[in-house]
Amino acid sequence: MKMLKPPREFLDGLKAVTPLVLGVASFAIAYGLLARKAGLSLFSLTLMSFLVFAGAAQFLTISMLISGTPFFLILFTTFVVNSRYFLMGASLGTYTRRWETKWQILLSFLLSDESYALTTSYFTKNDPNKYYQLGVSLGLYIEWIVFTVIGGLIGSFLGDPQTWGLDFALPATFIVILVPMIKTWKHTAVCLITAVFSIIGLVFLPTKWYIPFATVLGTMVGGMLESWKQK
Amino acid sequence: METEIIGLIIGIAVLTFFTRFTFAAILKKTMISEKWNKWMIYVPIAVFTTIIVPALLAPKEELEFSIQNEYLIAGIVALLIAYKTKNLVGTVIIGISIILLLRVLFGF
Numbered sequence: 001m002k003m004l005k006p007p008r009e010f011l012d013g014l015k016a017v018t019p020l021v022l023g024v025a026s027f028a029i030a031y032g033l034l035a036r037k038a039g040l041s042l043f044s045l046t047l048m049s050f051l052v053f054a055g056a057a058q059f060l061t062i063s064m065l066i067s068g069t070p071f072f073l074i075l076f077t078t079f080v081v082n083s084r085y086f087l088m089g090a091s092l093g094t095y096t097r098r099w100e101t102k103w104q105i106l107l108s109f110l111l112s113d114e115s116y117a118l119t120t121s122y123f124t125k126n127d128p129n130k131y132y133q134l135g136v137s138l139g140l141y142i143e144w145i146v147f148t149v150i151g152g153l154i155g156s157f158l159g160d161p162q163t164w165g166l167d168f169a170l171p172a173t174f175i176v177i178l179v180p181m182i183k184t185w186k187h188t189a190v191c192l193i194t195a196v197f198s199i200i201g202l203v204f205l206p207t208k209w210y211i212p213f214a215t216v217l218g219t220m221v222g223g224m225l226e227s228w229k230q231k
Numbered sequence: 232m233e234t235e236i237i238g239l240i241i242g243i244a245v246l247t248f249f250t251r252f253t254f255a256a257i258l259k260k261t262m263i264s265e266k267w268n269k270w271m272i273y274v275p276i277a278v279f280t281t282i283i284v285p286a287l288l289a290p291k292e293e294l295e296f297s298i299q300n301e302y303l304i305a306g307i308v309a310l311l312i313a314y315k316t317k318n319l320v321g322t323v324i325i326g327i328s329i330i331l332l333l334r335v336l337f338g339f
Contacts, residue, residue, distance in 0.1 A: 222273025
């Protein structure tokens with residue numbers, strides 16, 4: 001019997017992930033650990049990595065579950081933060097639109113910020129190859145799940161999160177996600193204005209409504225700054 | 232509770248897949264303009280700011296704008312470290328250490 005040999009591009013894709021392994025692993029462990037401390041079972045938190053596979057949305061969900069946010073606001077916020085995938089999907093779509101639907105479904109399900117970055121940079125230099133994208137995506141996916149479970153197991157052995165100061169780990173994680181995004185004065189301005197909106201919403205609106213309030217207004221201010229500059 | 236959480240996770244998963252697949256499915260020849268790409272960076276900036284700021288300024292639901300608030304102090308330090316290093320593990324560990332130190336030494 002002949003051994004089924006994976007295409008060379010698939011292995012190239014897997015290899016391309018290696019510089020990201022440490023960074024992705026630390027986020028996955030942090031997610032698993034904090035989700036466990038937030039009261040999610042090992043099953044649920046792993047299921048989330050399996051089905052959702054989006055770090056930012058997963059961390060946001062944990063944080064909102066801890067603070068008792070209604071489910072529909074959790075759905076809204078994760079949808080909003082994931083709306084960036086519309087554009088990533090569109091930009092990759094120009095390369096992938098001739099591929100079979102089953103490939104498009106599989107690769108869309110596995111789309112992440114990291115796989116998008118690696119895949120587009122490869123596609124602009126080489127022939128767009130679905131096996132390359134699959135290698136990148138699957139490498140990241142499997143890593144995300146494995147280290148989620150490890151984080152969840154560590155979390156199961158730690159005691160009360162408050163005594164360990166772990167309640168600060170989530171805000172600190174969000175700070176590490178946010179800070180590298182801020183590259184121009186307009187980004188800084190939107191960050192500061194959104195901060196003010198969130199405080200106003202926190203004080204004057206019913207519980208947790210500051211989240212859609214400040215998110216939508218902050219994004220609109222960003223859009224206005226962009227279009228104002230173009231004139 | 233477990234069933235509800237699983238329901239929530241499936242809901243998030245469906246919406247997330249929708250965002251990832253929509254344009255792969257409907258895209259014919261349309262290109263998304265550069266302008267939209269620039270707009271999109273403001274979404275995560277606004278979302279994360281909205282989550283971070285109340286977590287630091289109102290850790291117990293009440294606005295607490297004072298140096299007695301250990302989350303605010305640790306948050307400012309974490310911001311500086313994240314800006315300098317962009318390192319997740321370092322920022323989280325130093326941030327947590329500051330929280331614990333303030334609680335143990337000053338009884339925050």
